[in-house]
Amino acid sequence: MDILQEFIKTTGFWSLGPGNVVMIVIGIVFIALAITKDYEPLLLVPIGMGAIVGNIPLIEGMSLSVYDMHRWVIEDGQVNYQPGSVLSYLYFGVSWGIYPPLVFLGIGAMTDFSTMLSNPKLVLLGAAAQVGVFLTFLGAIWLGFDLKQSGAIGIIGGADGPTAIFLSSKLAPELLGAIAIAAYSYMALVPVIQPPIMRLLTTHDERLIRMKPPRKVSRREKMIFPVAAFLICTLVAPGAMVLLGMLFFGNLLKESMVTERLANTARTAMIDIVTVLLGFSVGASTEASTFLTRQSLLIFGLGALAFAIATAGGVLFAKFMNLFLKEKINPLIGAAGVSAVPDSARVVQMVGQQEDPHNFLLMHAMAPNVAGVIGSAIAAGVLWAVLT
Structure with missing residues (x-):
């Protein structure tokens, strides 16, 4: 049970908040408008899917968000490069x-x-x-x-x-x-x-x-x-x-x-x-x-x-x-x-x-x-x- 509880805590469901749900719904609405109403589909489909991806709750310690930018840090007197997430590079x-x-x-x-x-x-x-x-x-x-x-x-x-x-x-x-x-x-x-x-x-x-x-x-x-x-x-x-x-x-x-x-x-x-x-x-x-x-x-x-x-x-x-x-x-x-x-x-x-x-x-x-x-x-x- 302890292993199961730890696994549940690593899933997105554990930290999924109302705000994330709202943004995921907005992303789905954008995609629906693009497909059913032909409202700028070349823009709304990528933006809508991006909003869904960007609102999956993140796990602490995992570099996934667009805000996980690469940065320089000093460790033991040395300057080390810490890469950001793929999304941050995009x-x-x-x-x-x-x-x-x-x-x-x-x-x-x-x-x-x-x-x-x-x-x-x-x-x-x-x-x-x-x-x-x-x-x-x-x-x-x-x-x-x-x-x-x-x-x-x-x-x-x-x-x-x-x-x-x-x-x-x-x-x-x-x-x-x-x-x-x-x-x-x-x-x-x-x-x-x-x-x-x-x-x-x-x-x-x-x-x-x-x-x-x-x-x-x-x-x-x-x-x-x-x-x-x-x-x-x-x-x-x-x-x-x-x-x-x-x-x-x-x-x-x-x-x-x-x-x-x-x-x-x-x-x-x-x-x-x-x-x-x-x-x-x-x-x-x-x-x-x-x-x-x-x-x-x-x-x-x-x-x-x-x-x-x-x-x-x-x-x-x-x-x-x-x-x-x-x-x-x-x-x-x-x-x-x-x-x-x-x-x-x-x-x-x-x-x-x-x-x-x-x-x-x-x-x-x-x-x-x-x-x-x-x-x-x-x-x-x-x-x-x-x-x-």
Whole structure:
């Protein structure tokens, strides 16, 4: 019986707490939403499984958690290296901001900036949507978070998971898990959160507005753009150099037409591998004792507010632009100013076709959508520079 009791104490059932159960259920819900509702399955399945793995209770003395980082210790006057767990090494790419730039490389290799170049004024919608970042930053300060934590929380409003992870790793690593989960959760819930806000802020006639097809963009423009845009953006916000450098590098690989093999690797195998590692290790960091806290709940609330404000900001700014434009733009495309690519653009298309099945807004919505990616990276660079 003594042997049996000792064995029971080494099982996960012995120290399984209510918090662990809650997080395991949340992980299962993420997986179910990904499979049944098709909500960002490439993100929610790895994160959900990671949350389940990360909430299995640990045995004392066994190095298993993402928080069992490697470290140097001095023993008998000698410096000895004590390795951490496998999960801690996978999480290293999150905690040091290595994975996000690699994701941006893949995004750049997949992105066509033609619609944005054909109608440059739509870039303003991507900038307007970043109002969610800065208003949430102020809201976080009001709720008692310090400046660096508030900056990391505010970037959730950009609806860009990699950018949120990158900035959190620099400003508030203690909040990294909660911020990453919040950012990716709201990215997955774009089809749920955005449509009611879009309908509330637009009239039936506005949703029926049809826009002219975008003009054809030359190959020369496409090749010049990544270099020119990188120089302009990073001279304004040097803190965005790594993210934007990888984004525009990936796009240059695609548009140059002489590095197709590299571009294909970046937008397929590389981004898939990094997405698996990023999602799983972020999910595994949600151990109940460190995740289920008052701070985490506030972050989730602020994240939802940030996303709603960003969506509203883009739509309202589109309506404001229409006051001065002869050729009106459909205000729905302003909602795509958040950088959840391409889901926000798809939502714009869906809402627009509910009003008029023959109105095709997807290509127009991609312009503020990709501008939002750039805008959120610039916002992160500005916050990092100002708050460091």
